Amino acid sequence: MMFTAAMFALAVAMLLVLVRLFAGPTLYDRVLALNSFGTVTVLLIGVVGFMTERPDFLDIALLYALINFVGTIAILKFFRYKDLGQGLPEGEDPASLQNGDSK
Amino acid sequence: MEAFIDIVLFGFLILTAIAIMRLRNLFAVVMLSGVFSLLSAGLFVVMDAVDVAFTEAAVGAGISTVLMLGTMAMTSREEKPPVHNRLFSFAIAVVVGAALIYGTTDMPPFGAADTPVHQHVGPDYIERTPKEIGVPNIVTAVLASYRGFDTLGEVAVIFTAGIAVIVLLHGRTRPARSADARKKGKDA
Numbered sequence A: 001m002m003f004t005a006a007m008f009a010l011a012v013a014m015l016l017v018l019v020r021l022f023a024g025p026t027l028y029d030r031v032l033a034l035n036s037f038g039t040v041t042v043l044l045i046g047v048v049g050f051m052t053e054r055p056d057f058l059d060i061a062l063l064y065a066l067i068n069f070v071g072t073i074a075i076l077k078f079f080r081y082k083d084l085g086q087g088l089p090e091g092e093d094p095a096s097l098q099n100g101d102s103k
Numbered sequence B: 001m002e003a004f005i006d007i008v009l010f011g012f013l014i015l016t017a018i019a020i021m022r023l024r025n026l027f028a029v030v031m032l033s034g035v036f037s038l039l040s041a042g043l044f045v046v047m048d049a050v051d052v053a054f055t056e057a058a059v060g061a062g063i064s065t066v067l068m069l070g071t072m073a074m075t076s077r078e079e080k081p082p083v084h085n086r087l088f089s090f091a092i093a094v095v096v097g098a099a100l101i102y103g104t105t106d107m108p109p110f111g112a113a114d115t116p117v118h119q120h121v122g123p124d125y126i127e128r129t130p131k132e133i134g135v136p137n138i139v140t141a142v143l144a145s146y147r148g149f150d151t152l153g154e155v156a157v158i159f160t161a162g163i164a165v166i167v168l169l170h171g172r173t174r175p176a177r178s179a180d181a182r183k184k185g186k187d188a
Helices: A002-023 A027-051 A057-081 B002-022 B026-046 B050-074 B086-104 B122-132 B138-146 B148-172 B175-187
Strands: none
Touching (some): A002 A027, A002 B002, A002 B026, A027 A057, A027 B050, A057 B026, A057 B050, B002 B026, B026 B050, B122 B138
């Protein structure tokens, strides 16, 4: 029963995140929405695992959380530098990272 | 309850697909295709194919999102309005979809144990793995022992592809940054 309720809550959460993803309006809304959607997927897999009495799904869910984290970092890093292999561009002040402006 | 999860996931999948079609902002489309992958991965987990689901999440939501962003950085962020006839594309999509759905009517029911694929060599592996290989996971026994040469060949192919990619990318870096790039290539 508890897992059923959790499942309904997750469905609603998915819908809300999707609305944010469709509507935008800014880039960061969508990056954050994708990240949240990954988190909801992690929870979904966990709940499905417990509901079908296979708690070992939780390990898989944890791996999803790792992928989600690395993916979000990759997307954000890409937007900052237009390249994944680089550090800060020449002559750029590391402090400019703080205000989060994007080119 | 499983039916409810399936309906919800498929419903969101359709919503996402429609949104991908409607939106002209390519960044949003890339994010939505990541969500599409995560939803498919969820469906695969519900269908007990956790390994497929994991590949889908890693490749679909992880790598290909970054690759598409990389492509977008070189091109435009807005999709141009289509120049060809939309009705024609829609008709092709409907015909292909109908053909695929027609194809599924010939398939055995989901999870059936008496399909030909489970009658051929499967029982043999299940019977012989504990005696011959002695590992608890039969899939591992098949991949690493019964099909060991095949797996070795696959690993060799992936290794060659990796070397080729490193060589190509290294050749493209500018001389001023080549020391940095060499380090990066090794890390990759």
